[in-house]
Amino acid sequence: MALSSGLKYVSLGVLVLQTTLLVLTMRYSRTLKEDGPRYLASSAVVSAEVLKIFTCTLLVFSENNFSLRAMYELLNEEILNKPVELVKLAIPAGIYTLQNNLLYVALSNLDAATYQVTYQLKILTTALFSVSMLGKELGCYQWLSLLFLMAGITLVQWPVESLGDSEQNVMSAGSQFVGLMAVLMACVSSGFAGVYFEKILKEASQGLWLRNIQLGLFSFVFGFIGMMVYDGESVKQAGIFQGYNIITCIVVVLQALGGLIVAVVIKYADNILKGFATSLSIIVSTLISYFLLKDFNPTSVFFLGAVLVIAATFLYGYEQKPASSSTNKV
Numbered sequence: 001m002a003l004s005s006g007l008k009y010v011s012l013g014v015l016v017l018q019t020t021l022l023v024l025t026m027r028y029s030r031t032l033k034e035d036g037p038r039y040l041a042s043s044a045v046v047s048a049e050v051l052k053i054f055t056c057t058l059l060v061f062s063e064n065n066f067s068l069r070a071m072y073e074l075l076n077e078e079i080l081n082k083p084v085e086l087v088k089l090a091i092p093a094g095i096y097t098l099q100n101n102l103l104y105v106a107l108s109n110l111d112a113a114t115y116q117v118t119y120q121l122k123i124l125t126t127a128l129f130s131v132s133m134l135g136k137e138l139g140c141y142q143w144l145s146l147l148f149l150m151a152g153i154t155l156v157q158w159p160v161e162s163l164g165d166s167e168q169n170v171m172s173a174g175s176q177f178v179g180l181m182a183v184l185m186a187c188v189s190s191g192f193a194g195v196y197f198e199k200i201l202k203e204a205s206q207g208l209w210l211r212n213i214q215l216g217l218f219s220f221v222f223g224f225i226g227m228m229v230y231d232g233e234s235v236k237q238a239g240i241f242q243g244y245n246i247i248t249c250i251v252v253v254l255q256a257l258g259g260l261i262v263a264v265v266i267k268y269a270d271n272i273l274k275g276f277a278t279s280l281s282i283i284v285s286t287l288i289s290y291f292l293l294k295d296f297n298p299t300s301v302f303f304l305g306a307v308l309v310i311a312a313t314f315l316y317g318y319e320q321k322p323a324s325s326s327t328n329k330v
C-alpha cells in the first residue's frame with residue numbers, strides 16, 4: 001500500500017520531468033539547422049518502440065529472477081496462448097502510434113509552450129472517455145474546471161492568430177494551423193487510448209510490463225508500416241537512421257522512457273492525475289522556452305490563459321480529496 005502510494009507520487013514527479021525534457025528536446029531537434037537531412041520522425045517513433053519492448057522484456061526477465069526458462073514459459077503462456085488478450089492491445093497501439101507521430105507534426109509547427117498548453121485539452125477528452133467508458137462520475141467543480149480549461153486554451157491560442165507583424169509569424173500562420181490540428185487529434189487519441197489501457201490494466205491480472213510488451217509489439221508493427229508508407233522513399237534512399245544525431249538519440253530515449261512512466265502512472269495513479277503532471281510541466285517548459293530557447297514571447301493573454309489552464313487542473317482534483325477515499329470518483 002505504502003509502496004504503491006510512493007510509486008504514485010514518484011512516477012508523477014518523474015513524468016513532470018520527462019514531459020518537460022521531451023517537449024524541449026523534441027522541439028529543439030525539429031528546429032535545429034543542419035547540413036544533412038533531418039531525421040525521420042516516423043523512424044524515431046519506431047526506435048522508441050523497440051527500446052520500450054527491450055526494456056520491458058528486461059524488466060519481466062528480472063521479475064522472473066533472470067531465469068530464461070521461466071521467461072520463455074511466461075511469454076509463451078501469456079502472449080502466444082492468449083491471442084484475444086493480445087489483440088485487445090492492438091487498438092491502443094494503433095492509436096498511440098498515430099499520436100506519437102502527430103506529436104512530431106505538432107512540435108515541428110508550434111513552439112513548445114503553445115503546444116504544451118493546448119495539449120492540456122486531453123484532460124477534457126480523458127474525462128469524457130473516463131465517464132463514458134469507465135463509468136466514473138464527475139462533480140460540479142470538475143465540470144467547472146473543464147470550462148476553465150477550455151477558456152484558458154482559447155486564450156493561449158488567441159495571440160497566435162492576431163499576431164502578424166514579424167516575418168516569422170507571417171510565415172508560420174499555416175503551420176500553426178497544422179500544428180494545432182495535430183495537437184487536437186492527439187488530445188482525442190490520448191484520452192481514448194489512456195482510458196482504454198487503464199480499463200485493460202484494471203480488468204485483467206496480467207502484469208504491467210507484459211502488457212507493455214504486447215502493446216509495444218503492435219506499436220512496432222504499426223509504426224514500421226507507417227514509416228514505410230509515409231517515408232518509404234527516403235528510407236530506401238538514405239536508410240532508417242538517416243539524420244540521427246545525439247539529440248535524436250536523447251529524444252528516442254526520452255520518448256521510450258515516457259511510455260514506461262505513463263504506464264506506471266496509469267497503473268498506480270490514474271489518467272486524470274497524469275494530467276496534473278503535464279500541467280506542472282507546462283510551467284517548467286514555458287520558463288525554459290522563454291529563458292533558454294528564446295523561441296517564445298509570452299504575451300499577457302498567454303499568461304492569463306496558462307494560469308487558467310493550471311488553475312483548472314487543480315480545481316479538477318479539488319473535489320477528489322475531501323470525498324471519502326473509498327468512492328471511485330475521477
Ligand code: C5P
Nearest residue numbers: 096100190194197212258259260262263
Ligand atoms: O500524452 P499521453 O499521456 O497520452 O502519452 C502517452 C504516451 O505513452 C504515448 O507516447 C504512448 O505511446 C506511451 N504509452 C506507452 N505505454 C503505455 C501507455 C502509453 O508507451 N502503456
